Amino acid sequence: MTAPLLDIKDLQLGVALGQSIHPLLKSVSFQIMPGEAYGLVGESGSGKSVTSLAVMGLLKKPLAVSSGKILFKGQDLLALPKREMRRLRGNRVAMIFQEPMTALNPLSTVGRQIAEMFVLHQGKSWREAKKLAVEALSNVRVPNPDRRAKSYPHQMSGGLRQRVMIAMALACNPDLLIADEPTTALDVTVQAEVLRLIKELCAERGTAVLFISHDLGVIASICQRVGVMYAGCLVEENETRALFDTPRHDYTRGLLGALPRLGSRSQHGRQRLVDIDSIIADRSKLTDTRFIAPRGTEGSQP
Amino acid sequence: MTPPLLQVDDLHVRFPISGGGLLGKGRRMLHAVNGISFSLAKGECLSIVGESGCGKSTTALSILGLQEPTEGTIRYRGQPLAGPGAPGRMQRAKAVQMVFQDPYASLNPRQSVRSSLAAPLRLHGVTAGSEIEGRIEAMLKNVGLTPEHATRYPHEFSGGQRQRIGIARALILEPEIVVLDEPVSALDVSIRAQIINLLLDLQEKLGLSYLMISHDLSVVEHMSDRVLVMYFGQIVEEGGWRAIFETPAHPYTRRLIAAIPDPNAALSPPAKEDRHTADRPQLAAHSFVSDGSRAPDVFTAPPSSKLVEIALNHKVRLAATLSD
Numbered sequence: 033m034t035a036p037l038l039d040i041k042d043l044q045l046g047v048a049l050g051q052s053i054h055p056l057l058k059s060v061s062f063q064i065m066p067g068e069a070y071g072l073v074g075e076s077g078s079g080k081s082v083t084s085l086a087v088m089g090l091l092k093k094p095l096a097v098s099s100g101k102i103l104f105k106g107q108d109l110l111a112l113p114k115r116e117m118r119r120l121r122g123n124r125v126a127m128i129f130q131e132p133m134t135a136l137n138p139l140s141t142v143g144r145q146i147a148e149m150f151v152l153h154q155g156k157s158w159r160e161a162k163k164l165a166v167e168a169l170s171n172v173r174v175p176n177p178d179r180r181a182k183s184y185p186h187q188m189s190g191g192l193r194q195r196v197m198i199a200m201a202l203a204c205n206p207d208l209l210i211a212d213e214p215t216t217a218l219d220v221t222v223q224a225e226v227l228r229l230i231k232e233l234c235a236e237r238g239t240a241v242l243f244i245s246h247d248l249g250v251i252a253s254i255c256q257r258v259g260v261m262y263a264g265c266l267v268e269e270n271e272t273r274a275l276f277d278t279p280r281h282d283y284t285r286g287l288l289g290a291l292p293r294l295g296s297r298s299q300h301g302r303q304r305l306v307d308i309d310s311i312i313a314d315r316s317k318l319t320d321t322r323f324i325a326p327r328g329t330e331g332s333q334p
Numbered sequence: 335m336t337p338p339l340l341q342v343d344d345l346h347v348r349f350p351i352s353g354g355g356l357l358g359k360g361r362r363m364l365h366a367v368n369g370i371s372f373s374l375a376k377g378e379c380l381s382i383v384g385e386s387g388c389g390k391s392t393t394a395l396s397i398l399g400l401q402e403p404t405e406g407t408i409r410y411r412g413q414p415l416a417g418p419g420a421p422g423r424m425q426r427a428k429a430v431q432m433v434f435q436d437p438y439a440s441l442n443p444r445q446s447v448r449s450s451l452a453a454p455l456r457l458h459g460v461t462a463g464s465e466i467e468g469r470i471e472a473m474l475k476n477v478g479l480t481p482e483h484a485t486r487y488p489h490e491f492s493g494g495q496r497q498r499i500g501i502a503r504a505l506i507l508e509p510e511i512v513v514l515d516e517p518v519s520a521l522d523v524s525i526r527a528q529i530i531n532l533l534l535d536l537q538e539k540l541g542l543s544y545l546m547i548s549h550d551l552s553v554v555e556h557m558s559d560r561v562l563v564m565y566f567g568q569i570v571e572e573g574g575w576r577a578i579f580e581t582p583a584h585p586y587t588r589r590l591i592a593a594i595p596d597p598n599a600a601l602s603p604p605a606k607e608d609r610h611t612a613d614r615p616q617l618a619a620h621s622f623v624s625d626g627s628r629a630p631d632v633f634t635a636p637p638s639s640k641l642v643e644i645a646l647n648h649k650v651r652l653a654a655t656l657s658d
Contacts, residue, residue, distance in 0.1 A: 075522040075523055075524060076522050219385040219386050219549060220385070220549055220550075220551070220590060220593040220594060221385060221589055221590065221593045222385075223593065223595070224592070224593035224594075224595070227595065246522065246523055247523075247595060248523075248597055249552075249594065249595035249596050249597050250595040251597075252595065252596075252597035253595045253596075253597075276597050286524060287523055287524065289527075290523055290524050290526065290527035291523060291526070291527070291552065292530070292552045292553055292555065292556035292557075293552060293596065293597070294551065294552045294555060294579070294591070294594055294596045295555075295579070295596075297555055297556055297575070297579075298576060298579065298580055302556065304531055305526075305527035305530055305531055305556075306527060307527055307528050307531065308524035308527065309524075309528075
């Protein structure tokens with residue numbers, strides 16, 4: 033069996049409040065195999081974004097990891113010196129953020145921002161890097177990449193900006209791409225295009241994906257395995273198909289029933305949506321049970 | 335025949351774009367809404383779907399009286415709501431109210447729930463303290479809050495509770511029409527279900543008519559009686575929810591539906607294809623002015639086209655030359 037690309041072991045992190053630490057993640061463990069797309073789903077505050085920030089080494093005070101390991105290709109990222117981490121970040125592990133407007137530098141052309149990746153991580157000259165940046169833009173199917181490289185972020189639509197983010201993230205062919213709600217701010221048809229793009233490019237290059245979303249539909253269309261987070265815990269993990277067909281945790285069942293599904297009204301008539309609180313007697317007890325399915329021998333690999 | 339509750343006829347909204355030549359010569363006009371007509375019946379939920387910039391919010395603002403139409407009429411029970419002879423804001427407020435998308439931004443942080451709800455009542459001549467209290471109490475119960483919540487401020491509530499307050503504020507004057515502008519898109523998944531259930535309950539209980547603006551098609555399918563699909567200021571398809579979702583005719587409608595990340599479809603793609611090809615009205619590709627894959631020029635009036643009825647109450651926009 034191949035070694036996992038990312039192996040998060042018993043990660044706990046919290047907000048430091050004076051002497052005490054208020055826990056945000058209570059022991060989260062999961063693995064991502066090379067080339068695998070793994071989805072983390074959960075509501076606001078469930079801890080999915082801090083998990084990704086911890087992997088990127090971007091936690092800021094007062095957030096701090098209190099225990100656990102984040103092994104990337106066997107190397108513990110938490111023990112890595114800052115300098116080393118900086119070399120890894122953007123190079124081997126890259127991230128796409130939710131808001132493409134705030135994540136891009138408004139004062140610099142997108143071509144220059146992408147070129148920077150090649151200069152910083154691959155030691156290219158600016159001249160060469162700019163050519164590569166145009167190529168990167170055409171890879172994410174931006175029309176007129178030559179001209180677009182000279183545009184500033186504000187001159188682009190949300191969908192184009194998100195493509196620029198993807199081009200930047202994939203510039204150095206990372207082993208792991210973290211996508212934190214990358215399509216939440218986009219229109220549905222643009223969302224569909226961006227999702228397809230992420231899926232195709234990552235499959236082409238064998239890039240593993242950690243995809244974070246609150247939208248189960250988005251997760252299903254891109255991920256092979258899914259982890260459901262609630263209140264800082266991974267309460268259920270399974271292969272996507274199995275999770276949707278036979279959710280085992282009350283919370284997962286609630287999440288799946290809470291959303292109107294396309295086509296269900298024509299098949300079954302209008303049914304009252306599941307109120308999560310009505311099937312869960314005590315939210316504080318939710319994290320007591322966890323269902324983590326063992327990794328299957330088939331299907332988990334792309 | 336009694337006029338419909340709300341009747342919109344040939345609504346146009348154009349915005350002048352700054353710039354252009356001297357003395358406004360050559361000033362360009364942005365065609366936001368291009369001749370929209372529809373009616374809303376009592377107790378009905380009509381949804382307008384489309385992407386950002388398609389004109390759905392401008393249409394709603396016109397109905398609320400917040401955006402003067404460039405052309406066209408909007409009638410409420412046969413009386414004009416905009417243009418000459420239109421009632422003032424006070425009367426309009428009793429007819430149409432709005433629930434906003436973001437419950438964090440739409441409530442005044444310095445007003446308690448009580449004063450948020452009491453202000454419109456006082457403005458509309460309800461002065462007796464006991465009546466105000468009574469109505470606020472009843473309304474809070476209606477939206478699933480308790481009378482004790484009245485003394486609190488918005489920051490003390492969760493997102494779902496805030497949206498309940500937003501709904502209470504919209505309903506306190508007992509309007510007949512409520513415009514729902516993406517009422518659940520800012521809410522967490524588990525809260526969405528509660529608010530959708532609440533809106534449907536209130537509609538039934540109070541006989542409300544909803545005009546819902548949304549780009550979340552699964553919510554639209556769940557809640558609507560009829561659906562209008564808008565694309566660059568025009569209605570490209572109109573019909574009952576079943577017609578729109580089971581037999582969509584316009585390529586843009588199909589594209590919108592196909593774009594929804596639907597777990598069922600993602601995990602078993604063939605099933606979805608069956609559903610959409612099943613007795614779909616067959617129209618040649620060239621009969622459409624645009625298939626929605628390329629953005630038209632918003633600075634010129636759209637090419638002539640017509641809404642043609644292809645089945646009972648199911649209309650689709652076709653190029654004018656073909657429909658004649």
